[in-house]
Amino acid sequence: MIEQFPLPHTRGSSCGQTRMTQRSDRNPYRSDLVPESIAFWKSLEKDYGTPLLIKTGHLGISVSEESNYALEPIKVHMRKSNVDYTEMRGQDIGNSFPGLDFDSQFGAYYVPNGFILKATKCLHALQSGFVKHGGTLQENEKVIEVKHLSANSVSMRTDSHKVYYAKSVVLACGPWINKVLRPLDIELDLQSVRVTTYYWREKELGKYSIHNNFPTIVLYFGVFHVYSTPSYEYPGLIKICYHYRAPVDPDAPDLLDMESEKAEVEQLETLKQIISKHFPQLESVPVLSENALQTVTPTSDFIIDKLPGFPNIVIGAGFSGTGFGPAPAIGRALSKLATFQDPGQDMKTFALGSRLIYTKSSL
Incomplete structure (x- = not known):
């Protein structure tokens, strides 16, 4: 494994103390x-x-008139997959989770099996296990050409x-993937972006804490979503993010265009209004x-596939902010592809396809 930065670092999408994962997503795949x-993470924490996991439950909330767009597809899939969930309306949300305030125009679902991952x-744990099982980890070494x-x-x-030199390689380069692929005259249809996460202080210490059984939350508001994890990594602070994605060069992530x-x-101003109204x-x-x-890919779908024309170059990219929780299943598929095995039918939907890959000659 070759890593361009010294470990640990904060230059990717996997940094930080917490990530959420749950069995509810508008994309059933x-x-x-x-x-x-989840089974893998639980096994890993024993080793x-x-x-590594904290069970919190998960709450999805939407304005009722938008629920057909946001919540209904999720609930349909959960029913098909026999996922246990509870529906809520309006003030029921705040009654179940004090600290939230939503009126009758809002609907919600609650999934008991929602988790925080100690990212x-x-x-x-993954890096230690990798070395323990015979892997070699080269950090602070940047790949500049793949042939x-x-x-x-x-x-x-x-x-x-x-x-x-190797028989095959997995390129899981995050925002740098197109820079690594450039010598091959290949470019993937994805974008490097920056997302800013904000922490908000509790007026009453512990109100939004994991110790008070407060869940992870996705609040569906128009184009962007509000994501929240209960207070954990900073005492008395809850993490809430308005998921605005600002295009950036990964080598200069602090520089934004006007x-x-x-x-x-x-x-941020919109998020302040949401906090004031719904997190009083x-x-x-x-x-x-x-x-x-x-x-981020155009559809937010992952890319898990061999590079067409290069059977021993495997791509894991475009995880669009939701790749950490399911990383073990993704890793299983990538390792299967790298060892020339079938990754399974469940991974077919993440194939590159002609619409996701471009060569310079065709641009």
């Missing part, structure tokens, strides 16, 4: 990866000797003037912010 992944600990030598050979040149800067300010036990100004990089 992504949701179907969760049971396998690692430290809890930093998960990464360390397809034959159907059974590929090379990778790094900025440390080393060249590695349009994106303006949009980010506007989205929070202060209405964030006290902390953190940035994460994501790689």
Whole structure:
């Protein structure tokens, strides 16, 4: 495994203390990866000797008139998959979860099997297990060229003037994937973006805490969604993010164009209004912010496939901010492809397809 930064680092979408995962998603193919992944995370935490999962339950909320767009497809899939959930309306939401305030125009569903993943600990457990089972981890070494030598050979040149040879390679490069593919005259239809996460102080300590059984939340509001995890990593602070994605160069993630800067300010003002109205036990100004990089496809579907014409170059990309929870199932599929095995029918929907890949000659 070759990693361009020293570990641990905060330059990807996997950094930070927490990520949410649950068996509810508007895309059933992504949701179907969760049971396998939860089982893996639980097995890994036994091997690692430290809890990696916190069961919180998950709450999805939408304006009722928009629920056919947001909530109904999720509920239909949960029913088909026999996922246990409870429907709520209006004030029932706040009665079940004090600290929330929604009127009769809102509907919701609650899934008991929603989880927080301790992301930093998960990464360390995976990396430790990788080395324990014989893997070699090269950190602070950037891949600058990948060459397809034959159907059974590929090379990778790094900025440390080393060249590695292998039968096959998995490219899971996050926002840098197109930079790595550029020497192959290939470009994927995806975009590197920055998402800013904000932390809000509780007026009453513990009101929105995991210790008070507060759930993870997705609040569906128009084009963008509000994501929330209960207070955990910072005492008395709850993480709430308006999922605005600002296009960035991953090598200069703090530099936004004027349009994106303006949009980010506007989205924060909208988020403040949402906090004031629906999270009344929070202060209405964030006290902390953190940035994460994501790689987004046009449909937010993952890319898990071999590169056409290069049978021993495997791509894992475009996880669109939702790839951490199902990462074990994704990893299983990538490893199958890299060892020339069938990843299974459940992964066919994440194939590249002609609409997701372009060569310079065709642009």
